[in-house]
Amino acid sequence: MHLGVSESMRECEYSQISTRSSTPMETPYKKRTPKKRKWEIFPGRNKFYCDGRIMMAKQTGVFYLTLILILVTCGLFFSFDCPFLAQQLTPVIPVIGGVLFLFVLGTLLRTSFSDPGVLPRASPDEAADLERQIDVANGGTGYRPPPRTKEVVINGQTVKLKYCFTCKIFRPPRASHCSLCDNCVERFDHHCPWVGNCVGRRNYRFFYMFILSLSFLTIFIFAFVITHIILSSHQNGFLSALKNSPARYPFTVPLVVCFFSVWSIVGLSGFHTYLISSNQTTNEDIKGSWSSKRGKDNYNPYSYGNIFTNCCAALCGPLPPSLIDRRGFVEADVPQLAPPTNGITIYGSTQSQQSHTCDQDQCIQSTKFVLQAAATPLLQHQSSEPVILTTSPENGGTLPGRASLALTGPCTSLPLGQPTPPTSTSSLSCHEAADNNPLQESLFQHHFLTPEEVPSPPGMLHCGSPMGHSHTTQAGFYDPASQDSLHEDSVRGLVKLSSV
Amino acid sequence: LRPCHVNASLANKVFIQRDYSEGTTCKFQTKFPSELESRIERTLFEDTVKTLNNYYAEAEKIGGQSYLEGCLACATAYLIFLCMETRYEKVLKKIAKYIQEQNEKIYAPRGLLITDPIERGMRVIEISIYEDRGSSGSSSGSSSVSGSTAR
Numbered sequence: 001m002h003l004g005v006s007e008s009m010r011e012c013e014y015s016q017i018s019t020r021s022s023t024p025m026e027t028p029y030k031k032r033t034p035k036k037r038k039w040e041i042f043p044g045r046n047k048f049y050c051d052g053r054i055m056m057a058k059q060t061g062v063f064y065l066t067l068i069l070i071l072v073t074c075g076l077f078f079s080f081d082c083p084f085l086a087q088q089l090t091p092v093i094p095v096i097g098g099v100l101f102l103f104v105l106g107t108l109l110r111t112s113f114s115d116p117g118v119l120p121r122a123s124p125d126e127a128a129d130l131e132r133q134i135d136v137a138n139g140g141t142g143y144r145p146p147p148r149t150k151e152v153v154i155n156g157q158t159v160k161l162k163y164c165f166t167c168k169i170f171r172p173p174r175a176s177h178c179s180l181c182d183n184c185v186e187r188f189d190h191h192c193p194w195v196g197n198c199v200g201r202r203n204y205r206f207f208y209m210f211i212l213s214l215s216f217l218t219i220f221i222f223a224f225v226i227t228h229i230i231l232s233s234h235q236n237g238f239l240s241a242l243k244n245s246p247a248r249y250p251f252t253v254p255l256v257v258c259f260f261s262v263w264s265i266v267g268l269s270g271f272h273t274y275l276i277s278s279n280q281t282t283n284e285d286i287k288g289s290w291s292s293k294r295g296k297d298n299y300n301p302y303s304y305g306n307i308f309t310n311c312c313a314a315l316c317g318p319l320p321p322s323l324i325d326r327r328g329f330v331e332a333d334v335p336q337l338a339p340p341t342n343g344i345t346i347y348g349s350t351q352s353q354q355s356h357t358c359d360q361d362q363c364i365q366s367t368k369f370v371l372q373a374a375a376t377p378l379l380q381h382q383s384s385e386p387v388i389l390t391t392s393p394e395n396g397g398t399l400p401g402r403a404s405l406a407l408t409g410p411c412t413s414l415p416l417g418q419p420t421p422p423t424s425t426s427s428l429s430c431h432e433a434a435d436n437n438p439l440q441e442s443l444f445q446h447h448f449l450t451p452e453e454v455p456s457p458p459g460m461l462h463c464g465s466p467m468g469h470s471h472t473t474q475a476g477f478y479d480p481a482s483q484d485s486l487h488e489d490s491v492r493g494l495v496k497l498s499s500v
Numbered sequence: 501l502r503p504c505h506v507n508a509s510l511a512n513k514v515f516i517q518r519d520y521s522e523g524t525t526c527k528f529q530t531k532f533p534s535e536l537e538s539r540i541e542r543t544l545f546e547d548t549v550k551t552l553n554n555y556y557a558e559a560e561k562i563g564g565q566s567y568l569e570g571c572l573a574c575a576t577a578y579l580i581f582l583c584m585e586t587r588y589e590k591v592l593k594k595i596a597k598y599i600q601e602q603n604e605k606i607y608a609p610r611g612l613l614i615t616d617p618i619e620r621g622m623r624v625i626e627i628s629i630y631e632d633r634g635s636s637g638s639s640s641g642s643s644s645v646s647g648s649t650a651r
Contacts, residue, residue, distance in 0.1 A: 106577050120621035129515045152520045161520070169623060173520055187524065209574070302523055309562075316570025317562050318588045323621045 039326040043121055044183040052326035054113040056196050057181050063112055063196030070108070070214075073257045074101045077221050081228045081254070088231055093224060100217045107210035108195060115322040116200030117186035119167060119175060127168040134163075155301035174302070176283055190282040199282075202322065205315045208272050215262070215269045222258035276314045277307040508611060508630040516549065516625040526556035528617070528625050539629065540610050548602055548614070549625065552595065559591035592618060 039052035047056050056063070074097075082094040122130070134148055148163035150170050161170045164177050167184045171177070176188035178198045187201035199207045275285060279302050284290060290300035304310050512535060519529045530549045532542045569587060573580055599616050607614055607627075615626040 103577070110578060119623070122623070123620065123626075125513045126515055126620065126624060126626070129513065154520060154523050159520075172518065172623075173524055312567055312570075313562050316567045316574075318560055318566045318569075319573075319586055320560075320588055321586070321592065321618075323618070 035329045038328045060196040062193040066194045073254045077254050103213045107206050111203050111206040112195045112197050114203045116198040117202040119184040120324050122168040157301035211269045215266045218258045218261040225254045279303040279310040511631040512629040514627045525560050527553050555595045559588045
C-alpha cells in the first residue's frame with residue numbers, strides 16, 4: 001500500500017514536470033521563465049502570429065482559399081489579359097486593376113488580422129462582485145437562478161443585456177458571443193469564414209471596404225475578360241480565341257470565378273450597404289430585433305435618423321483601440337480579495353488574473369464546476385481567492401442536483417454548498433492536464449493557478465498520479481498522499497459520471 | 501499601480517458599471533457606491549466619473565474631425581496610423597494622465613485607488629479600497645497568496 005502511494009507521488013512529480021513543459025497555456029513561473037505576452041495566455045480560441053500582432057480565428061482554411069482565388073484570378077488577368085488590353089485599348093486598364101487589387105488585398109488582410117473588438121473576460125474580482133449583486137437581487141438563494149438578463153432603456157427602447165457565462169460579464173448592447181472564437185465581440189456582426197475572423201466593431205469598416213472593392217474588382221475583371229474575348233474573336237475568330245491552348249485558362253478561370261463571385265459578392269455588398277445605412281448588424285437583422293413586425297413601437301435605438309449620418313458613423317467614425325492588449329506583458333498577480341465571509345451560494349469562477357477559461361463547451365465547464373463543488377467539502381481551512389462555482393444555463397440543472405447525480409464514493413456523504421475555496425482543487429485540475437485521458441484533459445485544461453502558484457495547504461499536496469488508481473478509499477484527511485489519490489479517484493469518478 | 505504604503509492591504513474593490521442609457525457609447529454610472537460612503541466625499545467622486553465620461557464622449561464623438569481622420573486614413577490605406585495616433589488613442593492617454601493625477605491628489609490619501617477602465621476592457625471603473633494595517637504586512641500583491649501558504 002505504502003509503496004503504491006509513494007510511487008504515485010513520484011509519478012505525480014514526473015507528470016507535474018511534463019505538464020509544465022508540454023502545456024503552453026500555463027501561467028509562467030515568475031522566478032524562472034521569461035515574461036510572457038498576454039496573447040500567449042489569451043483564453044479565447046484565436047490564433048496569434050507575429051508575436052501577437054496578428055489575430056485570427058482558429059479555422060483559417062477558407063481564408064487561404066479566398067486569398068488563393070483572388071491571387072490566381074488576378075494573376076491570370078494581369079499576365080494574360082492586361083498586355084492585350086493595354087495594347088488594344090489603353091494602359092489605364094491594368095493600372096486601375098492594379099489599384100483595385102491592392103486595395104482589395106489590403107482591406108482583406110486588415111479585416112482578417114485585426115482584433116474585431118473582443119471584450120476581455122472579467123477579472124475574478126469583477127465576476128465575484130457581479131455574482132454578489134445578482135445574488136442579492138435574487139434574494140440570496142442557494143440555487144443558481146435561470147439565465148441572467150438586465151434591462152436597460154436606450155433612447156426610449158428597452159434592450160435586454162444578457163449575462164455571458166463564459167466571459168462572466170453582462171454583454172454590452174450589440175455585443176454577442178462568438179461560439180467559434182469563444183469570445184464576446186462588441187457590435188458583433190457575424191463570423192466570416194472567408195476572412196477567417198469575426199466581423200465586429202473594430203473591423204467592420206474594413207470588411208465592408210473589402211467586399212465593396214472586391215465587387216468592383218470582380219465586375220472589372222469579368223468585363224475586361226469578356227472584352228478580351230470579343231476583341232480576340234474579331235481578330236481570329238471566336239472559337240480559335242477560346243481554343244488557344246496557352247490562352248484557354250486565362251479566359252475561362254477568371255470568367256468562371258468572376259461570374260459566380262459577382263452574384264454573391266455584389267449581393268453581399270448590397271446587403272451590407274443596407275445594414276450600414278440603417279445602422280444594424282447582421283445579427284440584429286437576422287433576428288429581426290428592430291423590425292416593425294415585432295411591434296409598432298419597435299425601432300432601432302442606435303440609428304442616427306438619416307442614412308448619411310449612419311454611413312459616416314460606421315465608416316468614418318473613430319476607431320476604438322483593442323481592449324485585449326495582445327502584446328502587453330503578463331504582470332504579476334494583482335491583489336485579489338479575500339473570500340466573502342457569507343459565502344452561501346456557489347457560482348462559477350476564474351482563479352487568477354491569468355486564468356484561462358476552458359475552451360470547451362459549457363457542459364464541460366459545468367462538469368468542472370460540479371467537480372469543484374464536490375471536492376470543495378474535502379478542503380478545509382482555506383482562504384485565498386474567493387470561490388464561485390456555477391453550472392451553465394444550457395444544461396439547465398441546478399448545481400446541487402447535478403452534483404448529487406455525479407457524486408460517488410466518499411463524496412456522497414459530504415454536503416454541498418460549502419464556501420471554502422477549492423484552491424487545492426485547482427491544483428488538481430491543473431495537474432489533470434497531464435493525463436492522457438482525453439476526457440479529463442479536456443476538462444482540466446488550465447483555468448486555474450499552476451500548482452506552484454496555488455498555495456499548498458498542509459496535507460493537500462498536488463494531485464497524485466493520473467494513472468493507475470483503482471481504489472476508492474474513505475476520506476482520510478490525516479494522510480496527505482492517500483488524500484491526493486482520494487481526490488483523484490473522486491474527481492475521476494465525477495468526471496465520468498458527469499460526462500454521461 | 502499600487503499605493504506605496506507598505507502597511508496598506510487590499511480590503512475591498514468597488515466596481516462602477518457602465519451606463520448604457522445612451523447607447524453603446526462609453527459612459528459610467530455616477531451612482532455613488534455605498535462602500536465609499538465613509539472614504540470619500542460624494543461630490544469628488546461624481547466629479548471624477550463625470551470628467552471621465554466627458555473624456556470618453558470626446559474620444560467617441562462623431563463630427564468633422566473624426567470624419568476627416570477616417571477619410572484620410574482610408575485614402576492612405578490606413579498606413580497613416582503607422583506614424584500618427586488616432587484621436588481615440590490621444591484621448592486615452594489624456595485619461596490615463598487624469599486618473600493618475602486624481603489618484604495622487606485625491607484617492608491615494610484616502611486609501612483608494614482607481615484602475616484605468618481600459619485595463620478592465622472598458623467595462624468597469626475599479627476602485628480598490630485599502631486598509632491601513634499598521635503592522636509590517638507584505639505588499640498587497642502577495643498578501644493573498646502568502647497568507648494562505650502560511651496557514
